[in-house]
Amino acid sequence: MVFTCCAVTTGDVTKRITCTKCNKHNHLKYFKNKWVCPACTAKQPKSTKSDNTPVRAASSNSAQSAALHHENINMRRGGSASGCDDESVCAQSDPTLLENIKEYFNLEFARLRADLESSIVKRLSAEIQTVKDEISSIKSSMEFLHGKYEEVNKRLDRVDKEIKTFSAKTLEVGELRLSMDNMLKDNNSKEQWARRSNIEIVGVPQRKNEDLISVLRDIARVADFKLDPSVDVDFVTRVAPRNNDDKKIKPIVVRFLARWKKDEFLSHAKKLKLKCSDLGFSNNSNSIYLNDHLTSANKALLQSTKKLAKERGYSYVWVKNCTIMARRSDTSPVVHILQQSDLKKIV
Known part of the structure; x- marks a missing residue:
């Protein structure tokens, strides 16, 4: 679309005026601040004549001409040049038309903005609520885990105390067992000594x-x-x-x-x-x-010695002076077995 007001061939085609004679288009923005009504135009001196002919006064003819002039201006969006049907339509060629249009668009933009903001707020509210629910769920899980953690800590503390007590008891039992073994060993030695004859x-x-x-x-x-x-x-x-x-x-x-x-x-x-x-x-x-x-303990030790000596290839196991002895061969050294730990000597 060609505009005679400027070199631009594109633009907002809805805000234009079209000449009813030449059908050429002009941007409305270039004329809204400079537009003069036909009555005022008639009062201005004509620059085409060099004489002092006075400017004619406004008359009914000029008013009619002005009315016709208004009729030759097309104010419809995207419409073609046509006549004005009534005064309300023609009156919109004054600056109030632009204000009304501006107000209309402002209202539309405000409504669209409000709708958009409402939609965004609703969407964000839903998303935020989802996040809140997830955070609440995570918080509940964290509280649950924290409770379990505390419970595990208490159990660990209790187990640690029990382990310490058990270790002390184990040490005590070990000492008692060692003491008992020594007592049994001593008692066995005394009993065997009593049987020496x-x-x-x-x-x-x-x-x-x-x-x-x-x-x-x-x-x-x-x-x-x-x-x-x-x-x-x-x-x-x-x-x-x-x-x-x-x-x-x-x-x-x-x-x-x-x-x-x-x-x-x-x-x-x-x-x-x-x-x-x-x-x-x-x-x-x-x-x-x-x-x-032999005592009962030494008899059991003798049986264990015979069994192990047989497994390890020893040829001789005997008792002399109530002492258990073993030998692999005639030339090997004699091994004395006095207690269970001495069985390690049979290799």
Whole structure:
């Protein structure tokens, strides 16, 4: 669209005036501050004449001309040139028209702005409420976790105290166990010392109204050992087996008055492979064994030593003077086993 008021060929086509004769367009903004009504235009001197012809006064003809002049101005948005139908339409060619338009657009912009602000506020309110809910949920979770954290801390404190108490008790128990082990070891040593002059005879069948002194004499006779029970022996008796099994033969315990006498008798008797038939038990070829009279703890230690020595390839395990000994071969050194910890020597 071409405008005669300026070189611009584009712009707001809704705010323009169009000449009814030449149909050319002009921007309304260039004329709204300079527009003069037809009556005032008629009063102005004409610059086309050089004489002093007075300007004609406004008359009804000039008023009509002015009216016609108003009719030749098109004030419709985007419309074509046409005549003005009434005074209300023609009156809008004055500055109040622009003010009305401006006010209208201001109101529209205000309404749009209010609607936009309302929409934005609602959207933001919803988003903010969502964030608030999430923050509230996070806060609740944090409070829950804080409570659990405090609970765990209390439990840890309690467990720490219990561990300290347990450690103290464990240390105390360890000390008591060590003390008890020492007491048991000492008691076992004393008990074994009290048995240093005793021998244990296993495998002799038990008879009703038996004479154990006679059995001891028979063993000394077979071993070709000079023994006078009335002088050399303190007592002879049968004792209950270790597990109180009535089906097993009760071993015989002999206490000598002199330890050297006991050692000599035991040395002679062990050289023999005594059988029950050697002592008058006919048709009974079961073996009879003579050993140092060991305590229950030392007997258990002897069994453990025999088992471990067999696993490690040791050839000999024996008891001498109530002391357990082991040897891998004839040329290897002798290992003395006095307590459970000494089993580590068997390698």
